[in-house]
Amino acid sequence: MTRNQASREWNSEAYHRLARPQLEWGLKVLDRLPLRGDETVADAGCGSGKVTAKLLERLPRGRVVAMDLSQNMLQTARQHLEPKFPGQVFFIAADLHDIPLDGVLDDIFSTAAFHWVPDHERLFRSLFRALKPGGWLVAQCGGGANLARVRERAIALMSRPEFAPFFAGWQAPTHYEDKIITADRMHRAGFIEVETWLEEAPATLSDRQEYKEFLATVTLHRHVARIPDPAGRERFLDELARQAGADDPPFTLDYWRLNLSGRKPKD
Numbered sequence: 513m514t515r516n517q518a519s520r521e522w523n524s525e526a527y528h529r530l531a532r533p534q535l536e537w538g539l540k541v542l543d544r545l546p547l548r549g550d551e552t553v554a555d556a557g558c559g560s561g562k563v564t565a566k567l568l569e570r571l572p573r574g575r576v577v578a579m580d581l582s583q584n585m586l587q588t589a590r591q592h593l594e595p596k597f598p599g600q601v602f603f604i605a606a607d608l609h610d611i612p613l614d615g616v617l618d619d620i621f622s623t624a625a626f627h628w629v630p631d632h633e634r635l636f637r638s639l640f641r642a643l644k645p646g647g648w649l650v651a652q653c654g655g656g657a658n659l660a661r662v663r664e665r666a667i668a669l670m671s672r673p674e675f676a677p678f679f680a681g682w683q684a685p686t687h688y689e690d691k692i693i694t695a696d697r698m699h700r701a702g703f704i705e706v707e708t709w710l711e712e713a714p715a716t717l718s719d720r721q722e723y724k725e726f727l728a729t730v731t732l733h734r735h736v737a738r739i740p741d742p743a744g745r746e747r748f749l750d751e752l753a754r755q756a757g758a759d760d761p762p763f764t765l766d767y768w769r770l771n772l773s774g775r776k777p778k779d
């Protein structure tokens with residue numbers, strides 16, 4: 513596996529087990545997607561397929577195109593979804609910047625993915641192209657002050673002499689946009705009936721162990737991957753868990769979500 517491929521990868525089985533907050537948010541976003549039950553809908557950045565399964569349950573006569581850049585995520589999603597939804601779910605290894613579909617999707621759904629996609633101008637143009645006229649984009653991603661507390665703590669830790677050499681040239685793998693800039697980008701891509709808004713969505717994990725595993729698998733997995741030795745990774749996570757243990761409530765991630773929806777004009 514090349515360095516470039518490795519940087520796209522996730523521990524998909526651990527993600528599947530731990531991504532409880534993402535499932536809860538995903539269910540609420542699904543409620544905002546108007547469906548008859550016979551459409552072809554993409555899950556853009558489907559991950560391990562936990563939320564995709566809930567989308568499939570709402571499409572008894574329809575189909576889902578599950579798209580992701582990570583081969584691990586697609587493999588886990590396939591294992592979980594194919595036996596339960598035979599012939600109803602199709603998997604595409606694709607970069608959301610350049611979706612290889614043109615005007616074929618009735619709607620696009622996406623949760624917890626867009627903040628991992630670097631270029632949002634390209635992202636929205638690509639999503640717009642893939643939709644049929646009249647199709648909806650209904651999505652949610654990290655936005656605004658998402659995870660500001662834990663990111664600030666991680667940055668302070670990364671500059672300590674023990675860890676600093678591993679973070680030379682570091683560029684944050686995620687970006688958290690605001691509602692006005694996102695609405696402008698969606699309009700520029702061609703979307704109408706655009707709505708964007710931010711909401712606070714803190715997630716409290718059950719204990720220190722789950723908090724550390726969650727950081728290592730989800731929130732800070734790219735940070736942790738820069739530290740070569742397992743003992744160093746443990747020290748990095750231990751320090752963040754020590755600080756989070758003193759918060760009220762303890763082991764709480766300060767999530768903010770950016771909701772967005774918009775429609776491709778009918779003609």
Ligand SMILES: C[S@@+](CC[C@H](N)C(=O)[O-])C[C@H]1O[C@@H](n2cnc3c(N)ncnc32)[C@H](O)[C@@H]1O
Nearest residue numbers: 534557558559580581582607608623624625628
């Ligand atoms: C935090 S997971 C969310 C997965 C799922 N939507 C959920 O809510 O559980 C983010 C997903 O976005 C995918 N992703 C990140 N950048 C991507 C890109 N440029 N194109 C396609 N998928 C991407 C990742 O591989 C990962 O599976």
